[in-house]
Amino acid sequence: MRLRLAFAVFAALMFAAPAASAAVQVRETRFELTLPDGRTLGSEDLVGAEMEIRDERGEVFTARLDAIEPAAEDPAVLLHRFSMLDARSGQWRPLCNADAYGRRAGFPVAGRWDAKGRYVKDPQSWFLTCTSGSQGKCVLWGYNPFRKAPSGADLAPFYQACQHMVRADYDGRGAPHTRNGTLILWGDVAGVSDDASDDPSWKFEAGWGPDGAVCVARTRWENLLPTAVLLESQPRLAAAPCDKAEARRRGALLFNHSK
Known part of the structure; x- marks a missing residue:
């Protein structure tokens, strides 16, 4: 499947809603994309999708969802393997740094971060985190x-x-x-x-x-x-x-x- 989505970013790897033609939500650590015809696609259905992402500096880059797998720490947490397109070389490279287990993966999390860096439990917002960072580790650790x-x-x-x-x-x-x-x-x-x-x-x-x-x-x-x-x-x-x-x-x- 080849699907292109457009996302705007609140902060580094924090996403707002996509284009009006589709509505995206996050249920814990998985995407739910509702299409205009009423169909709902989950993260597993979005493998191969390319996303236009605008970061906190206003720069746009293309990311691709390459694979989904359950986390060893908690199978209910889905690890999303993303690649980003290098505009200069035209090559795809992992979006996330490797974690302690060598995984270059991340996942979306419902909620947002305020200007003081505090987490806000907002089901209408979501952000993307990598397992190598504190935002991802703390979910994998059970929080x-x-x-x-x-x-x-x-x-x-x-x-x-x-x-x-x-x-x-x-x-x-x-x-x-x-x-x-x-x-x-x-x-x-x-x-x-x-x-x-x-x-x-x-x-x-x-x-x-x-x-x-x-x-x-x-x-x-x-x-x-x-x-x-x-x-x-x-x-x-x-x-x-x-x-x-x-x-x-x-x-x-x-x-x-x-x-």
Whole structure:
């Protein structure tokens, strides 16, 4: 099938509605395209489709949906393999960078991001994310913002907190303090994941909420951001000690350990 769609972009890889001839929506991590004759096409039906995408700089490029496969972490999440057309060479290349498993894939997610970088649970909007980035990782880790936790809790705030945790964005201002490929253990208060480990080399790092860390025991990379420097500039993150109990007392949704 050869299908061409036109999308406008709110921000980097964030899409608005396409042309009036068709209506596109996202149900969790899959496209639903309603055609003028009433037929609905899902992501699986759109393999081979080419999309004209306008990015946040106003530049237009062509992307193509090459394949669909379920994610190993959660088969309900569909991984979309996109290529983009290099205007100079005329060659197609992967749209997404490789993740820790070598996958160059992404998927759409319902919702949007506001000017302050906060996730907004808006079913009428959607964006495209790659599995190599925090927005994709947090869905794969179980924090799909349109689902409920085993405890019944809304996962949207957990999804936002996860963005800060993945990026080691301690003060919640959007600046990362980690390196690609860094491993962490994480857990939460909602029963999605457990950060327990018998390995004493994993040390408690921080507790996380929707606005960033609630307390920090140690930074992930001392040579990127020394713990003392962070706590001097952000004294609200200090605690004696900062451990899981104290992080819970301060309202943490997520916790993590690092080496």
